[in-house]
Amino acid sequence: MDKNYFLNSINHEDKNLISNIFNKMQIAQKTNKIIFTNDFLSPIVWNQILVLCENYKIKSFANGIFEESDRRMLAFSSEGVPLTYPINLLKISNNSKFRTLQHKDYLGAIMSLGIKREKLGDLIIRDKICYVPVCSDISSYIISNLNDIGNCPCEVNEYPYTSQDLPQGQFQEKIIIATSLRLDGMVSAICNVSRNNSVGLISTGKILVNYFQCLKKDKIIKCNDTITIRGYGKVVVAEIIGSTQKDRLKVAIKQYT
Template sequence: MDKKHFLNSINCEDKNLISNIFNKIQIAEKTNGIIFTNDFLPPAIWHQILAISENYDVKSFANGIFKDSDRRMLSFSTYDAPTEYPIDLLEIKNKSKFAKVDHKDYLGAIMSLGIKREKLGDLIIQDSICYAPVCSDISDFIINNLNKIKNCPCVVTEYDYISQALPERKFEEKVVITTSFRLDGLVSAVCNISRNSSVELISSGKILVNYFHCLKKDKVIESNDTLTIRGYGKFKIAEIIGNTQKGRLKVVIKQYI
């Protein structure tokens, strides 16, 4: 297995991250054991790792706990997929009956403990409860130290996702009209703002495409790509369902809620 070829085959600016993944693959190969990454990776990374590993003796697997998880932990094995991952699912309950907290509030509260985003998987919010997959080496720390979300008291416990039903992510689906699949056009349509305003958002670094900052207004977006737009939310581009009489595209988007 050639390290240089591996690094050059993965489209990612963080070569230290890819180098660490390569080292873990090598350890799995030498020990015939199961090796895990110690963080959750965005789809743009783990999809590429799964694809390139098909050429190697070591198999790669990805798990984010939830169905269709975006952020996932990778494992490497010369045998089958592991049945368990070093992931705990935390249940964070908002104890306030009067104040509502949302995704960014839960995420911000956890990260305010000094925890990096990469140590957390996708967060799902249901009925004033946040379900958060976390690396097992930090779960006790969060349970013992997280006691407030924004200004609301909370209680954190571990959720047994093996024997209990998993919550499912919910989306708000809508149709937008755009002239093209260029990033500036889609941002304009999704946010209902002018093209100039969308270009300003892009140039100021407030847009992530598949969890990576993108400053190219003419980048072509594809179906199933994820757009994170600061101040507006996170969206998955679903499909084109038709054209208007003026030839514009009718696109279904799903907003994470």
Template sequence: MDKKHFLNSINCEDKNLISNIFNKIQIAEKTNKIIFTNDFLPPAIWHQILAISEEYEIKPFTNGIFKDSDRRMLSFSSGESPIEYPIVLLKIKNKSKFARVDHKDYLGAIMSLGIKREKLGDLIIQDSVCYAPVCSDISDFIINNLNTIKNCPCDVTEYDYVSQDLPERKFEEKVIITTSFRLDGLVSAVCNISRNSSVELISSGKILVNYFNCLKKDKVIENNDTLTIRGYGKFKVVETVGNTQKGRLKVVIKKYI
């Protein structure tokens, strides 16, 4: 397996990340053991890894715990997909009956412990509970140190996702009107702000496209792309469903709840 060819086959600016993945594939090949990444990768990365897997004897597999997870841990094996991954699903319960906490509050509280975003999978919120897949090597640390979410007391325990039902992600779906699929136009429509304000968000680094920072206001967004807009939330672009009388596009988007 040629490392240079592998690195050039993956479209990602973080070549250290791709190099580390290549090294894990080599370890799996040499030891004939199942090797896992020690973080959760965005779909822009693991989709590409899966796409080129036919070229290699070692096969990649993914797991994000939830159905249709965006962020997933990769494993590499010469055999079948592993049954168990080094992932712990945490159940974080807001114990306050008077204050509501949102996705960004749970995520911010966990990361304030010094934990990188890559160590966490998708977070799903149901009522006053957050379900968070985390790398197993940090689960005890979070359980012992996460005491509050947005000044609200919380209780953190492990959730047995093998024998118990898994929560499902919920979306808020709506149709927006935009002049084009350019990033600045879509951000303007999604956030209901002016085009100049959307450009400011993009230039200040507050926009992620498929989980990667994007500073190009003229980047063309495609169906199934994910936009993360700091201060507004995370959205998936679904499809175009028609045009207005003035020729603008009607686009279905889903906001992650």
């Protein structure tokens, strides 16, 4: 695959990132080894690359540990499927009896150690425990240096996810009222904003449909489609369950928390 063709085929503003990914593909091809990216990539990157590589002799794979991970590490191989990735899953336990920590608290504490967001996968929080996939080369550093989050003492350990059950992403089931199944109508209903504001979110590239950036406000959304809205989260369209007296659509969604 020509490098310029690859760079031009991936819709992403950071061409240095895409160029580095292409170089790893070339290394995998020349060495016949499995080569991994050094970071977790956003779905707008890894999904485009998986599709582009479908008919290419170097195969690509993506793994974020959790089944429906947004952030994933890519692997490239000319032969075989990677069985393991250079990823460790950390279990961060909040030992405070008085304060409940949120996603931003855990993420901010880890990044305050000088770690870039790209080195971390999706964070899943269950009660007083946060599970976070990290690049294996920084795992021990986090374990040694993350002793508290704010005023809350914490304990960090590796979680052997290959031998234990993985925590699952939680979601809330909701019913929204949408004017239509057009993307702008659905975004308006999901975010509870005006149609003009939803068009603004779409036109500025903040909406992914099935992990692809979508700039078409009139795209028709179907059942089982995943809509990711930057700043709002991820929603799966479950079912169209009927209409209101004003002929608006009742749509069941799963909103991930």
